[in-house]
Amino acid sequence: MKIRTSLTLWFAATVGLMSIISNLIVVFSIKEYLYNQKVEEAKDKANDVQQVIITLQKDHLEQEIPFEIQDPDLLSYTLSEQGTALYEGAYVQVTDLNSKVFSKSPNLKNKNLPILKPSTIGQLTLLLPVKNKVNNIRVLYYSSPLYINKEVIATVQVGLPLIKSERIFNQILLFELIKLFLSIVISLIIGRFLSTRALSPMVKIADEVHSMAGQNLLKLLDTSNLNKDEIGQLAGTFNELLSRISKVFDVQQRFISDASHELRSPLTSIRGHAQLLLKRGKDNPEMLKEGMEIIIRESERLERLVNDMLILARSGQRSAKNSDLDIIKSVKQLVSELQPLHDNLKFIDREEQKVILINGDQDSLRRVFINLIDNALRAVGNNGEVIVKYDIDEENIIFYIIDDGIGIKEEHLENVFERFYRVDSARDRDKGGTGLGLSIVKEIINSHKGQVSVTSTLGEGTTFMITLPFI
Ligand SMILES: Nc1ncnc2c1ncn2[C@@H]1O[C@H](COP(=O)(O)OP(=O)(O)OP(=O)(O)O)[C@@H](O)[C@H]1O
């Protein structure tokens, strides 16, 4: 089911339920009210009849005429004398203590009210005359004992037809049902309107994303018309995601084009020399030797390039073979392995000998230091020196690879960690560099939760700083 439909239905169901509850309360309280009113009316009516009889008895007493309540003419006369006021809209009947009816209101004609015990209130369905017809009608019935001189001498029965109050009640019920129906219809309309309004930005976003398919990935969602609500936030987050994806996409794209460019030049050089040797190498041993050397050098470069690219490509997914590593010892050992070839490379140890263990991958970290020392040695050439030293703070060990070589211009400093970035492409390529060394260094150090940074002054030297957290 669509969100819009389910929201609308939930809204209508809630409004409907609330209406039903309020309708039930209204209907039941009206019913109760009408019933109580009728009961009061019946009691009043019985009281009135009693008063008439008591007055009649007093009259007889004053005139010293014997009072015979059972005398049918006496009471019937009095009842009709009192006129319609007494039995208008009501049936009245008086019975003796033996439950014999001896007087009743004329509107009962030849019918009798059923005889019930004194002090009974209830509802009955009776066959009674209404407007010249005899109909089955519902009647509220009240029977009350008649006291004269504190003695019960008869029973007064009053019946009130419920037709009018039932009609009023039915009308109110119908009105409440119509109200319920209307409130559900209106809540469906309002619910639909509100949910459509609330969801329209989502629909817009969905349309935009849909139309984006197959087009430019860089295109961001238009958030200018969106409020700063949840949907606006969602669109913003989505845009952030899109820009991150397109950045990754760009980096990937650049890497591919840089890589193919880098691969092309050694390949061109190898093919050029191979073709030349094929044509003229046979008669020219000097040229053959030189050509073969170039081909070997270029293919070595190619191999190194491919290896570096593989390292970088796998860097994200490398399952690090991490172990606890005595990092100072490892670096010291690496430097001493290189020293026989480079007498201008020095390691400065600290006086207090400490064992610093870090959790890391030995081969990868070795590659880091080889890369940095190799760069530094190339920068100093034959007339400078490279120093490796370290510092320890509370949480990290910090290595410095310091050289007093050619230095790096400030404008290049922030780019040296980028893939294939070389400060002076021609010169650095001639020296065999691929431009991938520092980006590999950065990848490895990041994966060890460390940091790498560089400071340099052109013509004075460069310092690379590596910070690694220890255990
Ligand atoms: N210590 C340094 N002094 C001066 N320039 C440096 C130093 N280290 C790096 N660079 C410059 O930064 C560039 C990038 O270094 P990086 O190690 O990434 O590539 P590379 O050394 O050219 O190639 P590779 O390391 O892949 O053989 C180098 O080409 C060089 O110009």
Ligand SMILES: [Mg+2]
């Ligand atoms: Mg390098």
